[in-house]
Amino acid sequence: MRPIKNIFLLLLVCFFYNSDFCVANDSVKHNIINSEIIKIKKKFAPDSRLVVFDVGIINDSSGQNVLQGKTNSVIAFNELIAQINHLKIPYLNKIVQLPDSSLTEKSYGVVCQSVINLRSHPHHSSEMLSQALLGMPVLILEQTSGWLRVQTPDNYIAWTEKSSIVRFNKNQMNQWTSDRKVLFCNDFGHSYEKPDNKSQRVSDLVWGDVLMCVSESKKFIKVAYPDQRVAFVEKQFCRDYQSWINEPNPTPAIIVSTAKKFMGIPYLWGGTSVKGVDCSGFTKMIYFVNGIIIQRDASQQALYGKQVNLENGFDEISAADLLFFASESNGDLAKAITHVGLYLGEMKFIHASGRVSINSFDSRSPLFSSYRLNTLVKYQNYLNNIGSTGILKIKDSPFYQLIK
Known part of the structure; x- marks a missing residue:
């Protein structure tokens, strides 16, 4: 009886040893794949406001490696699959490529209300990230009960109510464009x-x-x-x-005049219309009504255009240039951008803070803001860089062109 008992115990030990080894082996594989996912996300989808790349790996009930999640980046998806195949790790691919196939052919849309709200998640209680205007074309990425996930012409991705968008197929979208x-x-x-x-x-x-x-x-x-x-x-x-x-590029005087027409409009987080604006929604609207698409958020707007030299104070800055601020600076230009305004000339600038208003960098002016002067970290010239990345004329945007 004792030999049988010993054999049973030996088999039991081997079973648990092999089970632990398998778990450890899976863990190693997952770590390798997750490392690749992080690299690819950093390379192809560094800004989740513009690209969806929410993918990961799990084990299903049978112990098989399963890639799951969503992405709208074909290049990132292909790179991930190529890397995992190269590693020779077996897997089951369940990543949903957006636009979701459930949308069938109607993955295009046009805003059908004067102003619509774009939210971080498909709930009315979710943060309002931005807005879109009547007649604006969008790409529909996915849908859930009562909500659509859309991408606007500035490539911003967010959720809006289904009732805010009319869905079109390719031919209908081209008809609207024409x-x-x-x-x-x-x-x-x-x-x-x-x-x-x-x-x-x-x-x-x-x-x-x-x-x-x-x-x-x-x-x-x-x-x-x-x-x-x-x-x-x-x-x-x-x-x-x-x-x-098809208007010629706006002049500094036109941009300044447009900006002043927003005077007194209340601040609204996520606001991107004359009903209310946040700081970057304000600068975005100034350029949009003059036929130019720029990025949505201040931290994104700061990446484009040509940087103006700060060393000479305000000598090299021009009217219509964008000014970028940090919440705290103390001379540290690497601080995160949290605010944007538009330079008017003569050391004055206009921005949305509480409401759209004008302040000055001149300590002798009644409009002087020491806080904004101390937190100013960057100037960017936009007008002389229209057509470059992040500063696109509406007519040159793929969203406003015929779909081939």
Whole structure:
């Protein structure tokens, strides 16, 4: 009986030893793959605001290595698969490539309300990250109950309500792109059921909204929304869309004049419209209504354009340049960017802080802000760099061009 018992114990020990070895072996494999994931994310998807690369590896119930998660980066996905294949580690690929196949052909969309909110997660309680305007094209990445995850023309990725977007297939999207359109260029306004501003309102409108032009009369333009609603807008508040996107590059005077039209508009975290702006939403809107797409957040805007030399104070900075601030500086230019404003000239700048207002770097001025002077860390010239990475004319954006 004793020999049988000893054999049983030996087998039991071997079983647990091998089990522990397998677990340890899997752990090593996972560490290797996770290391590759980190490298690829750093190389191809360093900014999660612009690229989705949320992937990882687990063991399923059978002990098989399973790659799971989501990405909208084809190049990052292909690199990951190539690296794992090179390592000769067996795996099952369950990574969802966005746009999600459940969207079928309708992975394009156009904003159908005057201003829509873009959130960090598909919940009304989630942080508002940005906004998008009526007529703006988006790429739809995925959907969940009542929500769409979209990418806007500045490549920003966020969630919005399904009711905010009209989904199109490729042909429908190209039709919208080709249609004659108008830009609403008053701060605020409305569209109406009849060519009469005392008739029933159809919706509100804000500066930067785009609608399809159906026909026009002396005082009104008949317009169509992306969701096929039809209305009338006062002609005096509209301009031809094609003439807008084909305007020559704006001058410093035009940018400064545009910025001052936002004076007094309240600060709104994530705000990117005349209904409310945050600091970078304000600078973004200044350029957008002049036909230029720039990045969404201050930390992103600081990466583009041409850096102006700080050593000579304000001698080399020009009106319409962007100014970047840190929460604390003390001379440390490496501090994280937390605020942005626009230079007006004569040591004055305009920015959204509480509301859109003007301050000065001149200690003799009643508009002087010692805090902003002490936390100023960077100047970037944008106007002379239109067409470079991160500063794109609307007509040159793939979002506003025909899909091939």
